[in-house]
Amino acid sequence: MAKAKKTIFFCQQCGYETAKWMGQCPGCREWNTFVEEPAEEKHAGISAGNRRNSQSVEPMPLSRVEMTDQERFTTGIGELDRVLGGGIVPASLVLVGGDPGIGKSTLLLxxxxxxxxxxxxxxxxxxxxxxxxxxxxxxxxxxxxxxxxLFCETNLADISSVLRRKKPRVVIIDSIQTMYSEEVSSAPGSVSQVRQATSLLLQLAKSLGITIFIVGHVTKEGVVAGPRVLEHMVDTVLYFEGDRHAAYRILRSVKNRFGSTNEIGVFEMQQVGLVEVENPSEYMLNGRPEGASGSIVTCSIEGTRPILLEIQALVCKTGFGLPRRTAAGADLNRVNLLMAVLEKRAGIPLSSCDAYVNIAGGIRMNEPAIDLGIILAIVSSYRELAISDKTICFGEVGLSGEVRAVNMAKxxxxEAKKLGFETCILPxxxxxxxxxxxGIRLxxxxxxxEAISCISDGEQ
Incomplete structure (x- = not known):
């Protein structure tokens, strides 16, 4: 009788291993993340060889480590270079994630x-x-x-052989979920295969000095499919965001060992591919309504770049017992919190009103500095007050109704002055x-x- 293969359970979030299924992962404390996969066979000969080689390895004092300048080279796309921190770093491993059809392969091509x-x-x-x-x-x-x-292959052994023989400067892997190793018995795209593939590519990038871009599919929650340890292993994690039916695309850096995080690059999808948007603020404000209530411009900081956004709000009496609240581009929980602040601290009865908040252009922002813009847009719609087209605002709002300071106010x-705004409401x-x-009134x-009185009394 054939011996049954041993299986093991992996956490899809952190890669924690256990011999039995658990409801909650002891490592990352997430629920229902364990999947069952065949256990990897360990060969005694390889382990013994590793022990023999480890005897010749000695640690080095930090004072003796020699520094060499990381010479970056450009991708030829300014927005991508900005997100990467100034260009491509040799021997780095970059993960690019995004929804299907968003343009990951087009950008890398x-x-x-x-x-x-x-x-x-x-x-x-x-x-x-x-x-x-x-x-x-x-x-x-x-x-x-x-x-x-071009090379169409999914076997990591063949890919490794080609890389060692050709030694290209840049490699694109499209996608990591299709790659497999014969040493792992599970199917391609599983936790074990993705982890094994990334580990091998990381070793090749560092040993051969090759820069490798890995394309990763995302789940319905918006994170890269596979174990979360994948993001910890790579040097840089980029997410391609946006509605694939819309023209714009946003490339966001969420991890970068060689530059600032949360930097963004804005692109427009055209017939010839992705085209850079050099002035995102002007692009996002195109088509603004004139003299309409429930609309105001705010400023958000993404990385080192200020971006002006139009926040729209529509407030009306509800026809049902439970008011409806919807937010597109902003955090719905944050919108509900700000509406509660308005009702408690400013005396505006919103508990019987439907509220719809939208950031025009489809971009998504979670920075607290847009709180004041959401507040004034809601009040403007509720009171049918049209805010001047030349007015901009920014500031974080606390639970006591105070307007708190934000970074990079200057x-x-x-940025507001450069685009022709005349009045700025700020903390x-x-x-x-x-x-x-x-040139601009502050x-x-x-x-x-006080912020509401600025738009109610016509001071803007």
Missing amino acids: QVCKNLADAHHSVLYISGEESLQQIKIRADRIGSFTESLE QRVQ KVSLTDEVRTD IGVSNVR
Whole structure:
């Protein structure tokens, strides 16, 4: 009788291993994250070899470590270079995640074209498309040089052999969920296979000095499919966001060992591929209504870049017993909290009203600095007050109704002035001599009542 294969349970969030299923993971404390997979067989010969090699390895004092400048090289796409922190770092591992059809492969194919035109050797490895399918997509972007090579394979052993022989400067893996190792008996895309594939690619990137871009599919929750340990292993994690039926796309950095996090790049999908949006503020404010209530412009900071956004609100009496609240682009729980602050601290009865809040352009922002914009947009819609088109606001709102300071106030004011705004409502504590500038009127407020009076009394 054949011996039954041993199985083990993995946590999809943190990679915790256990011999039996558990409802809650002891490592990350998440519920219902364990999946059952065949256990990896460990070979005694390999372990003994590792022990022999480890005897010749000695630790090095920190004072003796020599520093070498990381020479970056450009991708040819300014917005992508900004998100990466100034360009591609050699021997790095970059994970690019996003919804299906959002444009991940198109963006990376454009990067391949630019790098190939700059005489960098590039290898595009696809596990999802054939050579002919990639060619069809590439013809929309333009002509390619001989520096770009294609390879359709999913076996990690064959991929490793090609990389060691060719030693290209940049490699694209599309996608990590299709790669598999013969040493792991589970199916491609499983926790074990994704972890094994990423570990092997990381070793190849560091040992051969190759920069590897990994494409990762996302789940319905918006995170990369597979174990969460995948994001911990790579050097940089980029998320491609946006509605695939809309024109805009946002590339966001959520982890970067070589640059700032939460930096964003804005793109527009066109017939020839993705085109950079060099001035996102102007792009997001196109088509603003004039003289309409429930609309105001606010400023958010993404990484090092200030971006102006239009916040829209629609407040009306509900026809049901339970009011409906909807938020697009903003956190719904935060919107409910700000409406409670308005009712308690400003005396505006919103408990019997439906409320709909939207950030125009489809962009999603969670920075607390947009709190004041949401507050004033809701009040403007409730009281049918049209706010001046030349007025902008920003500030965090606390539970006591106070308007708290936000960082980089000077950069926000300068961005508003550059786009022609004449009045700025901001926290009083942020109204310092450094922030004051000619050409724009600054109104400091300490609570929501003062902020509401600015739009109610026509002071804007």
